[in-house]
Amino acid sequence: MLYSGQAVSANPSPLVPLDANNPSSGSLRLFFGLETAALSEQMVRAGEPPWRGHQVAEAIYRQHVTDLDGITTLPKPLRQRLTNEGWQVGRPRISQVFTSVDGTERYLVQGQGIDALTVETVWMPEGDDGEQGDDGLDAVAAPPNEQGKGWHRATVCVSSQVGCAVNCQFCLTAKLGLQRNLSAGEIAGQVVAVFDRQAVEVGRDRVNLVFMGMGEPFLNYDNFMSAVRLLVEEVGLSPQRMTVSTSGIVPGIERFAEEPPETRPKLAISLNAPNDEIRSEIMPINRKWPIEAVVDAVRGIRLRSRERVTFEYVLLGGVTDQPHHAAEVARLVRRTGLPAKVNLIAWNPGPGIPYTMPRSEAVEAFRRALANEGIPTYLRRPRGRDIFAACGQLKRTVEG
Ligand code: SAH
Numbered sequence: 180m181l182y183s184g185q186a187v188s189a190n191p192s193p194l195v196p197l198d199a200n201n202p203s204s205g206s207l208r209l210f211f212g213l214e215t216a217a218l219s220e221q222m223v224r225a226g227e228p229p230w231r232g233h234q235v236a237e238a239i240y241r242q243h244v245t246d247l248d249g250i251t252t253l254p255k256p257l258r259q260r261l262t263n264e265g266w267q268v269g270r271p272r273i274s275q276v277f278t279s280v281d282g283t284e285r286y287l288v289q290g291q292g293i294d295a296l297t298v299e300t301v302w303m304p305e306g307d308d309g310e311q312g313d314d315g316l317d318a319v320a321a322p323p324n325e326q327g328k329g330w331h332r333a334t335v336c337v338s339s340q341v342g343c344a345v346n347c348q349f350c351l352t353a354k355l356g357l358q359r360n361l362s363a364g365e366i367a368g369q370v371v372a373v374f375d376r377q378a379v380e381v382g383r384d385r386v387n388l389v390f391m392g393m394g395e396p397f398l399n400y401d402n403f404m405s406a407v408r409l410l411v412e413e414v415g416l417s418p419q420r421m422t423v424s425t426s427g428i429v430p431g432i433e434r435f436a437e438e439p440p441e442t443r444p445k446l447a448i449s450l451n452a453p454n455d456e457i458r459s460e461i462m463p464i465n466r467k468w469p470i471e472a473v474v475d476a477v478r479g480i481r482l483r484s485r486e487r488v489t490f491e492y493v494l495l496g497g498v499t500d501q502p503h504h505a506a507e508v509a510r511l512v513r514r515t516g517l518p519a520k521v522n523l524i525a526w527n528p529g530p531g532i533p534y535t536m537p538r539s540e541a542v543e544a545f546r547r548a549l550a551n552e553g554i555p556t557y558l559r560r561p562r563g564r565d566i567f568a569a570c571g572q573l574k575r576t577v578e579g
């Protein structure tokens with residue numbers, strides 16, 4: 180890991196240590212990112228009863244309150260005192276919105292004031308079909324949304340780092356390099372900010388989260404998992420409606436295998452190639468952790484009943500989309516012995532990236548070839564291509 184992100188909720192100190200590259204930003208006292216126990220601890224330190232921590236958690240994680248003075252369950256003098264002591268809610272903020280013709284929205288999200296960097300979060304009403312075949316959760320037709328929200332279900336694509344260090348040759352985010360890790364509050368905060376904007380009702384609305392935005396979640400493991408715990412325990416989401424995608428960081432997958440099922444999302448592996456030779460070419464990380472090492476680590480996970488591992492496969496025209504590639508992928512997936520499904524993604528173009536989109540006949544032939552081998556295979560619909568919101572296009576493209 181090149182930059183040391185801070186696991187805010189795991190840190191007993193309320194101060195968010197600074198990014199060494201940005202010494203001028205001062206120390207911040209942020210509620211957002213602390214779990215209830217840590218909030219209670221802070222209230223006790225302030226001479227208050229511990230249940231004040233629950234009031235803060237309820238306000239910031241469930242009621243979407245964004246400024247300290249809006250936490251009206253706290254007495255006004257206490258709000259004043261906490262403000263004077265430098266406390267703030269510190270929830271990440273949507274600073275810009277790009278809307279696609281297909282209803283997808285791409286957001287630039289301002290972090291917690293550690294610096295001025297923004298990350299990207301994507302809202303996809305009706306999802307992108309990547310969740311098909313998951314646990315039968317979406318097998319029944321979604322009931323019409325009674326609140327007239329204009330969508331029946333939705334997927335939020337969440338970022339875990341600013342930029343990415345992994346350097347996959349086909350991905351626009353890679354061009355940024357890694358700028359810094361996001362804190363747990365910045366990862367979970369993207370979700371709460373989007374829920375606030377879209378008036379999502381937790382427990383009622385059918386919303387899936389995919390940690391497939393900018394960055395490699397397993398190279399920011401502690402903050403990523405702290406964010407998941409916040410989303411499960413504080414916001415009230417089910418980990419079975421969350422999927423984390425990794426390029427195959429083996430030590431991360433091994434740690435993930437140790438996580439308790441109550442807070443472990445589902446796993447997707449960016450396979451993207453039929454063999455080590457091609458994979459090493461398009462994903463240099465494969466030289467460090469080749470396919471078999473990744474699959475071995477995945478075998479260590481105790482899957483829930485009916486849970487499947489997703490293999491994501493980006494189809495690059497001429498490079499990974501040929502019929503003999505499909506046959507090889509089918510053999511590879513079968514050999515893993517894992518309950519698996521394959522999500523195909525037609526490559527989304529980006530400036531300066533030397534690949535071509537697969538032809539639609541090649542995509543369909545690839546899908547059919549895998550399905551004929553008995554492998555559940557789904558095609559991810561590209562969402563928000565016109566606003567650079569689709570997979571692999573996240574690069575803070577302000578021109579949108
Ligand atoms: N870093 C993680 C998660 C973010 S990328 C990972 O790589 O798994 C999410 C998915 O988008 C990955 O499966 C990745 O292979 C895919 N992807 C990257 N660039 C793409 C592009 N230009 N077109 C289509 N999919 C792309």
Ligand code: SF4
Pocket residue numbers: 343344345346347350351352353392393394395426571
């Ligand atoms: Fe990073 Fe994922 Fe893009 Fe690879 S595909 S560079 S791991 S964001």
